[in-house]
Amino acid sequence: MSEGPDLDDLKRRMDGALNALEKEFQGLRTGRASVNLLEPIMVDAYGSKMPINQVGTVGVPEPRMLTVQVWDKSMTKAVEKAIRESDLGLNPQVDGQLLRIPLPDLSEERRGELAKVAAKYAESARVAVRNVRRDGMDSLKKAEKDGDLSQDEKHLYEEEVQEMTDKFVSRIDEALSAKEKEIMQV
Known part of the structure; x- marks a missing residue:
């Protein structure tokens, strides 16, 4: 051939x-927490856009809760803003350098x-x-x-x-x- x-x-x-x-x-939310949910979020950090996992550690302590432990304290506000402005309908609560993100029922x-x-x-x-x-x-x-x-x-x-x-x-x-x-x- x-x-x-x-x-x-x-x-x-x-x-x-x-x-x-x-x-x-x-990245699509199904009611269960997953670190992949926050993957598409980009944060304004140090003059450029960075993926959220490059400014903090994303965790899943409970099935309906995500956490982001921000490494640099000065970045906490930027991370919170990026999560709020994403189209995911999430409302993070700031606790020092830790952001708790409860997942509402769908x-x-x-x-x-x-x-x-x-x-x-x-x-x-x-x-x-x-x-x-x-x-x-x-x-x-x-x-x-x-x-x-x-x-x-x-x-x-x-x-x-x-x-x-x-x-x-x-x-x-x-x-x-x-x-x-x-x-x-x-």
């Missing part, structure tokens, strides 16, 4: 879309909103996987046009790329379904 597309590279890129989705899902309406956000994340991941498929198909067409692949070989590779795409899209759907179930769980 002639030189086809780099299927390992396509698989790696599709894996990347799935991993990014799982990371985004970890209302039915808020759960519905979170499920919609999760669906949006999943759709972005599906689009990313389809873009990888498109790149793979384009490289197949080019290889056939350049005479590197026969029509039959191109057809076989197209089937492989489509099969891989379908597998990743179904994994994304499974992840979304699991996340929606977790969000709606009271």
